[in-house]
Amino acid sequence: MARYSHIVGWGMYTPEHVVTNEDLAKIVETNDAWIRSRTGIRERHLVDNPQESSSTLAARAARAALERAGLPPTALDMIILATSSPDHLFPATACIVQDAIGATNAGAYDLSAACSGFVYGMAMAHGLIVSGQANTVMVIGAETLSRLVDWSDRNTCVLFGDGAGAVILQGREEPGGFLASVLGADGSGAGLLTLPAGGSRLPASVETVRRGDHYIKMDGKAVFRFATRVMANATRQVVEKAGLTLDDVELIVPHQANVRIIESSVVRQLKFPREKVFVNLERYGNTSTASIPMALTEAVETGRLKQGDHVVLVGFGAGLTWAAALIQWGPPIPLLPRWQRWWHQAWYPFHRARSAWRRGLRRVLAAWLGTKERSQEEFEGLRSRAGLKKEKKE
Numbered sequence: 328m329a330r331y332s333h334i335v336g337w338g339m340y341t342p343e344h345v346v347t348n349e350d351l352a353k354i355v356e357t358n359d360a361w362i363r364s365r366t367g368i369r370e371r372h373l374v375d376n377p378q379e380s381s382s383t384l385a386a387r388a389a390r391a392a393l394e395r396a397g398l399p400p401t402a403l404d405m406i407i408l409a410t411s412s413p414d415h416l417f418p419a420t421a422c423i424v425q426d427a428i429g430a431t432n433a434g435a436y437d438l439s440a441a442c443s444g445f446v447y448g449m450a451m452a453h454g455l456i457v458s459g460q461a462n463t464v465m466v467i468g469a470e471t472l473s474r475l476v477d478w479s480d481r482n483t484c485v486l487f488g489d490g491a492g493a494v495i496l497q498g499r500e501e502p503g504g505f506l507a508s509v510l511g512a513d514g515s516g517a518g519l520l521t522l523p524a525g526g527s528r529l530p531a532s533v534e535t536v537r538r539g540d541h542y543i544k545m546d547g548k549a550v551f552r553f554a555t556r557v558m559a560n561a562t563r564q565v566v567e568k569a570g571l572t573l574d575d576v577e578l579i580v581p582h583q584a585n586v587r588i589i590e591s592s593v594v595r596q597l598k599f600p601r602e603k604v605f606v607n608l609e610r611y612g613n614t615s616t617a618s619i620p621m622a623l624t625e626a627v628e629t630g631r632l633k634q635g636d637h638v639v640l641v642g643f644g645a646g647l648t649w650a651a652a653l654i655q656w657g658p659p660i661p662l663l664p665r666w667q668r669w670w671h672q673a674w675y676p677f678h679r680a681r682s683a684w685r686r687g688l689r690r691v692l693a694a695w696l697g698t699k700e701r702s703q704e705e706f707e708g709l710r711s712r713a714g715l716k717k718e719k720k721e
């Protein structure tokens with residue numbers, strides 16, 4: 328029996344704090360007119376609380392997607408989290424989210440393909456589902472790029488925003504859902520958009536921090552040229568791979584980096600109607616891996632997709648990478664009755680307590696083992712003082 332993977336849940340979360348172009352003009356030499364005309368961005372949401380990070384935003388989006396799907400966290404078999412701003416180099420941010428939402432039956436890993444990461448993640452989820460290795464997979468894109476941006480560099484700081492978006496893919500027998508994908512990379516352009524320090528190539532040091540190598544570096548013009556070319560090509564290729572034409576596509580949800588990139592690639596090169604392209608970057612800026620799931624969530628919630636519609640998700644990013652997926656939208660997903668949703672919500676505090684208990688237990692165990700080690704040392708000391716320990720020969 329053929330298996331298909333359908334999107335059955337979606338959700339997003341952005342931090343409350345909004346930073347407008349005028350706010351940025353107070354910290355770097357820029358202005359609203361320049362930012363709007365060169366990028367289309369009006370404002371962005373940024374974390375302003377040290378407790379917030381990519382994992383906390385991701386967990387909020389994940390909970391929203393689960394609620395929309397009417398699924399408890401325990402239904403997830405796998406969490407794939409695409410991010411360029413993980414909480415740590417390791418452990419994977421996906422594992423922190425797995426614990427935060429109590430997805431106790433799920434494997435979890437991070438995926439690093441920059442802004443194309445979410446579409447890469449969807450292709451991986453589809454592969455797991457159709458090969459029978461998993462049935463319910465959550466794909467998250469989550470970023471707190473504001474923590475990696477040089478707030479004195481006007482070339483980059485005006486572009487990015489923080490946020491998270493998530494979808495849940497589930498195996499079904501009805502045809503449709505994820506139809507095709509195109510994934511590409513060109514590492515010869517790795518230096519065009521990079522965060523040089525903090526990895527094994529250039530470990531963090533006083534010197535790297537002094538040089539600002541722990542911040543995002545970008546050749547904006549080169550990335551722009553690359554983006555306009557690959558967005559159009561990848562869209563064409565994925566439509567062809569699905570055996571369709573652009574006329575069959577009801578909506579394109581592109582990576583929300585710059586409205587000029589979207590217009591010159593998708594609209595002008597593909598001659599695709601502007602009204603069938605979903606754009607929300609004016610309110611969020613470029614949220615990297617989160618931009619496509621956030622835009623998709625808003626597109627669904629505003630009624631832009633109905634059953635049977637074909638939607639193309641297409642992105643590009645550091646690497647260089649690019650990715651496109653073609654999805655046939657499934658039947659509407661009814662919301663669960665309030666009491667059942669409440670029952671699912673009750674899992675979160677329960678699991679938080681369980682997780683705290685496990686952490687406590689580990690600490691107690693570690694302390695106990697530590698005592699044992701000290702006892703062993705004391706024991707050795709006693710033995711040697713009692714002359715039971717043989718003297719080491721010189």
Ligand code: COA
Pocket residue numbers: 356357358361362365366442481482485520545547548550551554584585613615643644645
């Ligand atoms: N405010 C005011 N002026 C700015 C500015 C800002 N925030 N940032 C740059 N400028 C200046 C430049 O210094 C330059 O001045 P100069 O001519 O005196 O040197 C001038 O504006 C034009 O800069 P330029 O680089 O030609 O602008 P651009 O039209 O290429 O737009 C980007 C710059 C970054 C918006 C554009 O190149 C871009 O979007 N690139 C892709 C970036 C991207 O999407 N990255 C993420 C990939 S996932």
